[in-house]
Amino acid sequence: MTRALFVLLGLGWLVFALSGYVVGYVVDYVNGSSATYFFLRLDNGSLIPLVEPPPAYLVGTGERVEAELVYTEEAAKAMVSAPRELTQVITRQPVSGPLLVTLVAAKFADVSAEPYNMSYVHDVVFGPLPSMRHFWESASGGAVVIRPYYIHWGWVTLPRTKAAYCNTSNAFSQIAVDMINLLYSKGVKLPSYSYLIIILNDRPSCFGAAAGIGTLRFWSFNTPYGTIHLAVSLILHYTNFTRNNPNVLVIAHEFGHNLGLDHPGTQGDDVWSEYDNYWDVMGNLRLRRYLNSWLGVAYYDLPNGLTLPHLYFLGWGSFVGSGVGAWLLGPRSGVYIPASVGVYTVEYKCGGVYEQFLDWCGVVVHRVSSSASGRWVYFHTVLNVTGAIVSPVNFLDVGQSAWVAGQRVSVVWRNSTHAKVVVGLPTLADAVGANATFVVGSRAAAIDSVAAVYARAAFSPTATFTLPVFHYEISNSRTLFNPLFAYLDNEQWLTQVRYYSAGSGWQPYPVRYPGVVVSVGGPFANSLTRALNPPDRLGAGGLPFYFDTAAGGIRDARTGQVWRSRAAVVAVVPNGSRVYVLVWGLGGEDTRRAARWLAECVPPRAYAVVINTTDFRVLASWPSGFEGASVCPGAVYTAAAVVGAGAASIDAVGAAMAAGGLGLLDSEVVFDRLPPYVFSVGGPLANSFTRLYNPPDRPGFGGLPFYYSTSRGGIVDGRTGALLCTSNCFVVAKLVDRGRAVVLAWGIGGHDTRAAAAYLHHHGRSLLDSRSNTARVVSWSYLSRDGYRYGLNFTTLATWP
Amino acid sequence: MKFGFLVLAVVVALVVAAVLLVSAPRESPPPTQQPPQNNSPPTTQQTNTTPQQPIEVTWRGYISAVVFDFVNMTGGYTEWFLDFDNGTWVRLDFTNATFRLRDHFAIYVGNPDRPVYVRGVWNGTVLKALEIYD
Numbered sequence: 001m002t003r004a005l006f007v008l009l010g011l012g013w014l015v016f017a018l019s020g021y022v023v024g025y026v027v028d029y030v031n032g033s034s035a036t037y038f039f040l041r042l043d044n045g046s047l048i049p050l051v052e053p054p055p056a057y058l059v060g061t062g063e064r065v066e067a068e069l070v071y072t073e074e075a076a077k078a079m080v081s082a083p084r085e086l087t088q089v090i091t092r093q094p095v096s097g098p099l100l101v102t103l104v105a106a107k108f109a110d111v112s113a114e115p116y117n118m119s120y121v122h123d124v125v126f127g128p129l130p131s132m133r134h135f136w137e138s139a140s141g142g143a144v145v146i147r148p149y150y151i152h153w154g155w156v157t158l159p160r161t162k163a164a165y166c167n168t169s170n171a172f173s174q175i176a177v178d179m180i181n182l183l184y185s186k187g188v189k190l191p192s193y194s195y196l197i198i199i200l201n202d203r204p205s206c207f208g209a210a211a212g213i214g215t216l217r218f219w220s221f222n223t224p225y226g227t228i229h230l231a232v233s234l235i236l237h238y239t240n241f242t243r244n245n246p247n248v249l250v251i252a253h254e255f256g257h258n259l260g261l262d263h264p265g266t267q268g269d270d271v272w273s274e275y276d277n278y279w280d281v282m283g284n285l286r287l288r289r290y291l292n293s294w295l296g297v298a299y300y301d302l303p304n305g306l307t308l309p310h311l312y313f314l315g316w317g318s319f320v321g322s323g324v325g326a327w328l329l330g331p332r333s334g335v336y337i338p339a340s341v342g343v344y345t346v347e348y349k350c351g352g353v354y355e356q357f358l359d360w361c362g363v364v365v366h367r368v369s370s371s372a373s374g375r376w377v378y379f380h381t382v383l384n385v386t387g388a389i390v391s392p393v394n395f396l397d398v399g400q401s402a403w404v405a406g407q408r409v410s411v412v413w414r415n416s417t418h419a420k421v422v423v424g425l426p427t428l429a430d431a432v433g434a435n436a437t438f439v440v441g442s443r444a445a446a447i448d449s450v451a452a453v454y455a456r457a458a459f460s461p462t463a464t465f466t467l468p469v470f471h472y473e474i475s476n477s478r479t480l481f482n483p484l485f486a487y488l489d490n491e492q493w494l495t496q497v498r499y500y501s502a503g504s505g506w507q508p509y510p511v512r513y514p515g516v517v518v519s520v521g522g523p524f525a526n527s528l529t530r531a532l533n534p535p536d537r538l539g540a541g542g543l544p545f546y547f548d549t550a551a552g553g554i555r556d557a558r559t560g561q562v563w564r565s566r567a568a569v570v571a572v573v574p575n576g577s578r579v580y581v582l583v584w585g586l587g588g589e590d591t592r593r594a595a596r597w598l599a600e601c602v603p604p605r606a607y608a609v610v611i612n613t614t615d616f617r618v619l620a621s622w623p624s625g626f627e628g629a630s631v632c633p634g635a636v637y638t639a640a641a642v643v644g645a646g647a648a649s650i651d652a653v654g655a656a657m658a659a660g661g662l663g664l665l666d667s668e669v670v671f672d673r674l675p676p677y678v679f680s681v682g683g684p685l686a687n688s689f690t691r692l693y694n695p696p697d698r699p700g701f702g703g704l705p706f707y708y709s710t711s712r713g714g715i716v717d718g719r720t721g722a723l724l725c726t727s728n729c730f731v732v733a734k735l736v737d738r739g740r741a742v743v744l745a746w747g748i749g750g751h752d753t754r755a756a757a758a759y760l761h762h763h764g765r766s767l768l769d770s771r772s773n774t775a776r777v778v779s780w781s782y783l784s785r786d787g788y789r790y791g792l793n794f795t796t797l798a799t800w801p
Numbered sequence: 802m803k804f805g806f807l808v809l810a811v812v813v814a815l816v817v818a819a820v821l822l823v824s825a826p827r828e829s830p831p832p833t834q835q836p837p838q839n840n841s842p843p844t845t846q847q848t849n850t851t852p853q854q855p856i857e858v859t860w861r862g863y864i865s866a867v868v869f870d871f872v873n874m875t876g877g878y879t880e881w882f883l884d885f886d887n888g889t890w891v892r893l894d895f896t897n898a899t900f901r902l903r904d905h906f907a908i909y910v911g912n913p914d915r916p917v918y919v920r921g922v923w924n925g926t927v928l929k930a931l932e933i934y935d
Contacts, residue, residue, distance in 0.1 A: 091905035093912075169926075172867050172880075173890070209871040216866040216879075217911020222888025229913055238872055250870070257868050260911060263877075271876040284874045313907065372906050373895060374879065389874070 020067065022054045023047070040067050040078040051077040090336070090343055090368045093260055094315025095140075100149035100194040101125070101133075104179060110161035111202040115237050118153050121199050123293065124246045126151075129353070130291060130300050132197075132251040135281065136259075138353040139306040140316045141332060150188050155201070158182070166206035172213055175200075176232045180223050192228040193218060195258055197251070203236040211238055212250040214257030231258035245288075245299040249281065252303040256282050261310050264366065264377035270388060272503075277379040278392040279349050279364050280307040285389065289357050305355040308334040308347040309368045309377040319345075324407065324424035329363070330417060337423060339405035342370040344380060346409055348419035349395075359467050359478060360498070362395025363411045363419055365404055380404065383577060385509060387502035397496065397514035398435040398462055401574045410579045412516055413460070425541075428603035431572045431581050435462040437515030438656045441526035442488040446643050446665060447588035448521040449652025452486065453641040453663030454595035455518050455583055456656045461485045461761070462515030466496040468785045481783050481791020482762045485515055486656040486754065488649055489527040495788040510788045512578075521591055522584035523547055532573050533582050540575040544622050545610050547586075554586065554610055556620045563610060563619060568594030571608030571622075585613055592663060599660075601632035637661040639677040642669055644687035650750030651682035657757035658745055666690075676740055677768075679760070682753055683746035684708055693735055694744055701742075702773040705800050706731045714748065715777055717798050724777050724797050730756035733775035733800075734767050743768065744775075755780040759794055775800040853925035860928070862886060863916045864893065864909050883928055886913050891928050893919065898930035 024038040038054055039047040050067075067078040105121050107114065126133045126148055133146040158165075158178050165171040179198055180190060190196060203210065213236070218229040233254035265276035265283055277283030281303035291300050311317025317332040327335045327346075334347030345368060350361035365380040381394040382402035396402060398419075401410035412434040413420040422430045436459035440449040462485045465478040483494050495510040523530035524547075533539035535547040538557055548555035553564035568585030583598065585591040593613035601616055603609075604626035610619045616630040640662035641655035655663065658679040666680075666689040684691040685708070694700035696708045698718070705718035714726035730747030743764075745756035759778055760767070767774060777798040783791040865884040871877045882890040902909060902917065909915045921930035 091908050093908055170890075207869065209875055210869045210877070211872045212870045214868055214870070215911060216868060218913060219865050219867075219882075219890070219911070220884050220886045220888050220913065227886070227888055231911070232867075253870060254868075260907065262868070262879075262907075272874050274877065275870075275874040284870065286873075370905070373898070373900050374906075376905070376907050 020048075022050070048078040051079045090309065090312055090345075090370075092313055092315055095259055096143045096315060098145045098147045100147055100191055101197060102150045102183070102188070102190055102194065103148065103197045103199070104150075104152045104183070105155045105199040105201070106175075106179060106182075107155050107157045107201045108160070108162045108204070109158055109164070113201050113237075114155050115201055115240065115243055116199070120243075120246065122151060122153075124248050125197060125251060127293075130246075130248045130302050132248060132255055135248065135252045135303045135354060136255060139281075139311070140314065143314075143316050149191065149194055150183070152183075152186075156182055162202060162204035166204050171204060171206050172232075172234065173219070175234060176219075176230070177221060180221055180230075184224055189225050190223070190228060190230060192230075195231045195233070195255070197233045197235065197255070199235045199237075201237050203238045207236060209238075210236055211247070212236060212254040214254030216257050216262065217260045233258055242301075245301065246293070247301040249284070249287065249301040249303050252281050253284065256306075256310075259314060261313070262375050262377070264307065264309065264375075264379055266379045266381060266391060267367075270503075272388040272501075274375065276389050276391045277307070278304060279355075279358065279362075279379075279395075280304055280310060281354075282306075282310065283379070283391065285392065287357055302357050303354055304358060305349060305352050307349070307364065307366060307377075308332070308345045309366050312345075326420060326422045326426075326430045329419050329421055335421065335423060337405045337407055337409075339367075341367065343368045344405045346404070346421055346423070348414065348421070350414070350419075351417040359392070360395060360397075360465060361414065361416070361478070362397055363409075363414075363421055364391075364395050365402075365409070382409075385500055387500050387507070389501040393498040393500045393509040397464055397511070399437065399515040399517060399579055400511075400577055401579050402577055408574050410574060412579065425574060425607060426572050426579060427605040427607055428570060428572055428581075428609065429605045431516060431579065432458050432598065432603050434459050434516040434579075434581075435464070435514070436460065436485070436518045436581070437462050437493075437513060438486040438653070439489055439517055439519045439526065439528050440486075440649055440653055440656075441521045441529075442490045442649050444521045444525040444649050445588045446645055446647050446649070446652050448525055448591050449649050450641070450643050450655060450663035450665060451583065451588075451592040451595040452518070452520045452653065452656035453660060454592060454599045455520055455581075456660030457599040457635065457637070458595075459516070459518060459660075461657075462513070463762075464496065464514050466494075466790045467499065468497050468783065468788070468790045480762075482758060482794065483513060483791050484657065484754065484758055485513070486653045486757075488653060489519075489529075492789065495790050497785065497788055497790055508786055508788070516579045516581060518581045518583065520583045520595060522586075526584070528580075529582055529584055532575060532580055533569070533571065533584075539571070539582075540573045540580075541607075543571055543573060543608055545569045545571065545608055545620065556610065558622075558624075559620070561620065563612075566590065566613045567619065568597075568611055568613050569608065570594050570598060570603075570611065573607075582608075589613070595663070597630065597632075600635045601630040637675045639679065640664055640675050641679045641681055642666055642687065642689045644682045644690075647682045647686040648750045651686055651753050654745065654750070654754035654757040655679065655681040657754055658743070658760050671738070671740075674740055677743065678740055679743045679745060679757075681745050681757060682750075683748075687746070690744055690746055693737075693742055694731070694733065694746070700733075701735045701737065704733055704735065704773065704775055706733070706775055706777050706798065708746075708748075717777070719800075725779055728752060728755075728781060729777060729779040729797065730759070731775060731777055732756050732760055732764065732767060733773070734770055735773050736771075741768070752780070755792060755794075758792055762792075763794065773800075855922045855924040855929075857920070857931075858923045858928070859918055859920040860885070860891075860923075861916055861918050862890075863911075863913050864933075865890060865911050883919055884913075886916070891923070892926065893921075893930055894927050895930040895933060899932050901932065901934035903935050 020042040038050040168174040213234040263274045265274045275284035278285045287302045329348045337344040367378045396411045410422045494513040498509040519528045544557040551562045553562040568590045571582045573580045590613045606621040606626045608622040639659040643652045645665040680690045709716040733744040747753040782789045862883040862885040865882045881893040920932040
């Protein structure tokens with residue numbers, strides 16, 4: 001009777017449980033009112049009215065939901081069930097506490113070689129960094145302690161030859177069984193639920209090209225002391241290369257299988273896909289580094305780290321949240337996005353003990369399948385790169401954005417341990433403080449470009465890694481090559497060079513230098529702004545504010561309202577695989593005020609605003625609801641950048657490289673009102689403030705010996721009269737005048753001036769810290785490879801004093 | 802009135818379905834409790850014998866696996882087994898199996914605490930699973 005009741009209840013659940021998609025429509029009535037109707041659309045197209053409004057993020061997204069059928073007085077209706085909890089879609093099998101590991105080196109009966117001594121065998125398994133033990137203990141954050149249970153110090157001989165093992169029905173298990181018996185003969189009884197690692201001196205032919213073999217958690221074994229459960233790893237000797245170049249990766253990888261992990265590569269049918277995960281030890285992409293070891297400096301194959309789906313599975317990682325929001329992701333944590341095919345996880349890999357050896361820092365995405373019968377974690381490609389091995393390029397650096405399960409995922413900021421990731425469309429509040437790259441129009445007035453100096457005060461510049469000299473076997477690791485982060489709209493950017501394999505060798509995958517792109521200046525002055533926010537029509541992503549040429553002002557397409565003076569647009573626009581911030585006003589001064597609003601006011605959680613550039617009132621916002629007075633605590637500026645009013649844009653771009661703070665034209669400078677640090681950018685012919693301190697054809701302030709010679713067309717050292725350079729060089733100087741530091745940065749041409757500002761950013765610390773007047777003349781060039789510029793190179797030509 | 806007919810129809814459907822389910826063959830006592838003569842799990846030695854006439858069996862054990870990782874990502878494969886938790890295993894092919902498991906598959910692998918029933922065809926060397934369930 002009870003049984004029948006249970007069956008009835010179960011069947012009842014099946015009858016009344018529904019699955020489908022949430023759709024809706026709005027009816028707008030003549031009198032201005034409206035009504036919204038929501039339905040559950042079943043797979044057969046049937047529409048069932050919902051009894052109550054569903055969560056907004058489920059409507060029209062194509063996201064499968066579960067619902068229950070409920071009866072009302074009117075009719076049967078559906079009610080969307082609460083989203084499933086994470087634990088129902090990503091499973092956990094926590095591992096903690098001491099793990100007992102037995103380590104034995106074993107020879108086949110017909111192979112006498114002992115390729116490693118026992119110090120080697122011990123240290124790659126139990127030694128300090130890098131070792132199997134150190135990797136898993138650090139990956140677990142101390143949750144597990146790997147304890148050597150028994151180490152046989154010396155090689156033992158298995159009772160069978162390689163061929164004999166291959167003649168058994170299961171060579172792997174036969175080796176394990178023989179080893180259990182062999183250890184028993186030496187008085188060793190292996191504890192149940194312990195781990196057995198066998199280092200072999202050769203590779204039987206029936207193991208094919210295997211480098212390592214590992215059980216997925218435990219097998220049962222009959223022993224003279226009863227049935228025990230063991231997880232077993234076999235490490236095969238397949239090359240003498242590993243004698244001097246220990247392969248910790250393979251041993252750590254097999255132990256990962258012993259803990260229950262499978263391969264987390266990309267979804268695909270080729271032989272590489274299963275292992276294509278650069279960010280996880282359970283992938284199999286080589287990470288080779290020279291490290292100190294017991295045999296001196298050795299060239300190690302290192303485990304790559306452990307990604308969040310695996311950390312969570314083992315109980316060592318957590319999720320700070322799910323779905324739409326701005327999330328700060330740190331070590332061993334991330335966010336997840338539910339989807340019909342399972343769950344997508346988003347995490348940041350950079351600063352972990354073994355992550356430090358990865359070539360890149362990046363935000364990576366995995367899909368965890370909820371309906372697996374084998375592999376269940378898949379590396380998710382976020383960029384449009386196909387090939388055999390694509391996981392090393394499919395990550396998001398700052399400023400990059402991708403669609404994941406119908407949501408925008410954008411990275412706006414990161415350091416060596418944390419990253420700020422926005423799921424959903426980023427707002428102005430999310431974008432402020434981002435790692436940014438600045439762009440101004442090549443033909444813009446200097447005042448437009450000076451606005452970038454203010455904008456820079458609201459952001460932090462992007463300075464991230466690239467990898468221009470990578471080779472599969474000899475990696476140079478992460479490197480910073482004095483990158484630029486301020487450009488003209490028509491300029492070739494520096495690239496971040498990543499590498500992938502299409503199956504026939506490694507290919508460069510150049511990415512425009514990372515960073516949220518802050519595009520300063522209006523659509524007529526800046527072609528990037530024009531592409532994203534063109535006149536007379538909606539901008540990218542439906543941005544409703546644009547310049548209306550007929551009306552001569554900024555129009556709000558939703559209301560038709562136009563502002564013809566003292567107005568500016570500030571907007572966040574994700575487009576393609578990048579996030580942009582647009583800052584532009586009706587005139588140059590409006591643009592500068594808009595950038596100043598960003599620097600001094602608290603931006604709302606809107607995608608875009610139109611502001612009054614006089615009082616900073618928000619005139620319109622997208623979405624609506626943020627109109628009104630801005631909250632502006634103001635700012636105390638410690639630095640100013642001064643640019644010649646008639647200078648070329650490139651000079652002013654250099655100013656944004658040099659400093660964030662007050663952006664001033666040379667004609668606006670009032671010395672007594674200047675902040676403590678004043679960066680004067682541009683040469684004496686373009687910037688009158690620079691000319692005051694460093695006039696042409698003669699030594700400058702305080703005896704500064706470097707000056708521009710109009711007759712010789714280059715920079716001269718006044719101490720010797722020598723012409724130091726006529727191209728690709730610049731002067732940087734720090735002069736102390738009436739309690740202020742006046743920092744000069746100027747070159748022969750505008751690009752030289754920008755290089756001078758980049759030098760100040762990357763190498764100017766010693767110059768700026770000097771308590772007395774000092775200066776340098778530096779030559780520079782672009783670093784490039786395969787036609788891609790990836791950084792700047794500097795050589796000091798002269799110093800003063 | 803209409804609503805009353807609807808309720809009656811649903812109740813009748815539920816009762817009929819319940820009767821059918823209760824009397825269904827797969828709801829007979831778990832096969833390992835009263836296994837047919839040819840339904841006994843093999844011993845280790847039997848797994849080494851040559852293929853025999855295929856028979857349908859339902860065995861209980863836990864899913865175990867061993868992964869062969871090849872050098873330089875040139876492939877690799879996983880062998881699956883049904884482990885009888887007594888030091889005896891049979892190769893498991895679940896290419897065409899239907900999984901009816903309460904939890905995620907990953908929980909069951911190599912986990913003696915989560916045994917499963919496997920209904921399939923045993924040919925003396927490989928158990929070709931048709932259905933795997935708790």
